Amino acid sequence: MVDVNVSPFEVEVLGRTGDLLRADVYLPSDSEGPYPIVLGASPYQKALRYLPPNGVFPFTEYGPIQLYLDNGYAYVAMDLPGTGRSEGTWDPVSRGEGEAIHDMIEHVAVQPWSTGAVGMIGMSHYCWSQWNAARTRPPHLKTIVAYDGATDMYRDWMYHGGIPIQGFLSTWLFGSVLYQHELNGIDFHVGDKHEYIYDVLSHPLDDEWQRRRSPFWELDSVEIPVFSIGVWGKAALHLRGNFYGYERVRGPKKLLVAHPSGFAAAQEYYFDEQFHRDELLPWYDHHLKGLENDVMKQPAARFYVNGEDAYRSAEAWPPPDASPTAFFLAGRHSGAVTSLNDGSLSEAAPHADQDQTSWSYPDPLWAAGVTVFDERGVPDHVARVNTFTTPPMNRDREFTGHGVLTLYASTDQTDLDLFVKVSLIPADTEAGAEAGRPIKVTQGWLRASHRAEDPELTSDMRPFHRHSQIEPLTPGEVYELRVELLPMSFLARAGDRIRLEITNQDSLIADAPMTHFYGTKVGTDTYHHDRAHPSMLRLHERPRSND
Known part of the structure; x- marks a missing residue:
């Protein structure tokens, strides 16, 4: 079970499309607000938040909720349109999905328990949501920490070099989304979730359908601070997106490429509270609470060197001396x-x-x-x-x-x-x-x-x-x-x-x-x-x- 010592309450907002969007809100139990917010958004059903972070549940990508509560943050877990408790059509990583997250951010930011400062959190699909929301430029979104997430859906994983992906698409779509909804009593026809596989196969070129699902093309308008964290072990899925995302955004930014090798190790690394204490929490503290620390004094790029078992740094990527x-x-x-x-x-x-x-x-x-x-x-x-x-x-x-x-x-x-x-x-x-x-x-x-x-x-x-x-x-x-x-x-x-x-x-x-x-x-x-x-x-x- 996930160790969170408070029960969430649900919030609703009517999105710009007229669909009702829902999220769970966790507030610290040992202090009074208002609080800065970290918000995670995915199609992985907030109702399944009780499941432990474990490789058999690859969709548990939201990070250590209690750690952030203990450090004075509100945590908001949103069901994306057409998934879980949110209404609408599931249209993964589309600009419309980013706009729905935008609407939720602006809603929770003005609640009495909020300071109005919102950051986003989470890995993989949660990271897709971060890039996707950031391109819509919500006024109250102050920063994202984009851990392990693609930005160009066509090139990063749907069609590598023009060659269609098969293995990941099926295990992700069926294993993490469709079957999980069925197990939770939600027919996967609800929200047209079953249509996505046909859409992917119907767009084998980088056409307008693909472009709407690739934040890459709009990230050059993002000016908020961005901490992009890639993982060598998931290079074939997300790594390219973390580098291109870091390159494209225009605000204060840092790049970290961590060492875990393999999918499971990359997941476990994100579950590690010490990693959050060392890297993510100081970033949020600085950009959401205004605390003075050294996060912006770090080198522009830090990266694990395979074969050396050491981290090195550079003032740009690729390193200027390469x-x-x-x-x-x-x-x-x-x-x-x-x-x-x-x-x-x-x-x-x-x-x-x-x-x-x-x-x-x-x-x-x-x-x-x-x-x-x-x-x-x-x-x-x-x-x-x-x-x-x-x-x-x-x-x-x-x-x-x-x-x-x-x-x-x-x-x-x-x-x-x-x-x-x-x-x-x-x-x-x-x-x-x-x-x-x-x-x-x-x-x-x-x-x-x-x-x-x-x-x-x-x-x-x-x-x-x-x-x-x-x-x-x-x-x-x-x-x-x-x-x-x-x-x-x-x-x-x-x-x-x-x-x-x-x-x-x-x-x-x-x-x-x-x-x-x-x-x-x-x-x-x-x-x-x-x-x-x-x-x-x-x-x-x-x-x-x-x-």
Whole structure:
């Protein structure tokens, strides 16, 4: 059970659409108001707030309520339109949903128990709600602390590189929303919640429907203080949004990228009261109570460096002292891994007149996506994918910032998919892993027919694809494809290697739940890496002292 020593009372407000919106209000029991407010909004039913924060209940993303009550805050938990006790149509992360949150903020802010200062709280969907409400600019919303939440619904998770998500969409929509409403006696047809899956599948391009569900496009009008907190372990779902959100907003802002690896660890980190005491509570104290502390004196960006087990900081993102380093793909064997090709990565530009890697799919040995199993039943995630691996590093090297894979590719089909992964391969156990066990440090995706880039938002190290039309490939023609890699920070120590993986589907084990629809892909793709086609992996590298 959630340990909250007060009972909430329900408030209602008639939203601008005429729908009745409802929220539960928790007030401190040991002091008199008025209080500043932290408000969380989700489709996860405030009636389920009694459930403990636990990985089996992934929707318990609201944070430690009692901690905020004990520190003199009111906590407001809102059911979004069409969910729980709120009326209307469920239209996730739409601008209309943001406007409904806006209306609730303005209602609770003028209540006798409120000081009028409202901040927003919560992770994942609660974070989506924060970005979404902030773009509508409620006058009483003074700050948000956006922990682990996307901003561009199309690019961040619905259609990675134009490739439709399958695994997460179904587990989230059915497991956290529809089935939970049914269990609580609310038919999931109420509020048209069942229609959402059809809407997603009906909009495979970044059209107006998608844009209305992407706060990204309006965040440049947000001027309130924003604390954006990303988590490396949920990179395939939310991380891009935390970086882009931080970049787009125009008010006082800070960025923190925390260390937990994996979905469950990211959830548990947010459940930790000490994390809230150290990071979130001081931010709210400063921006909602006006207390003087050091939160605004922190560096602009703080981030955990994978492979080093340490946090570092910079005055901007990417760090101003980072510059691109290129690793060129080559066909010669690295001798480091058993894979389809065991290719190499080299800092020397290619000089061969012809060098290429061809492979056919679907692979007859694939068992769980691209994963195969050895004779002992141990999964191997790279044996049947294409890999390119560096020699052992001759010194410690830190790669922090953005990355891009420029790949020259052809196919005998009219389209091809690229699933790209970069891993750190430790030489020993200093990085906290078994010798040679990979640590995934970044990844990216691209459907070649979506290769067109938006020149206004694209940069040398960060392609921004339009996803506005389908441009089929001509079989046999070589195309230059640029794959955006998610932000990263890792230390490759002397003796470590960097491995690039390229395939066209997920491991249903290593990549769950962020897996994609495979479809009917059958064909042969060729990756070109010769003098005329210098395919390369480029990563931001920071200078390090190797004394």
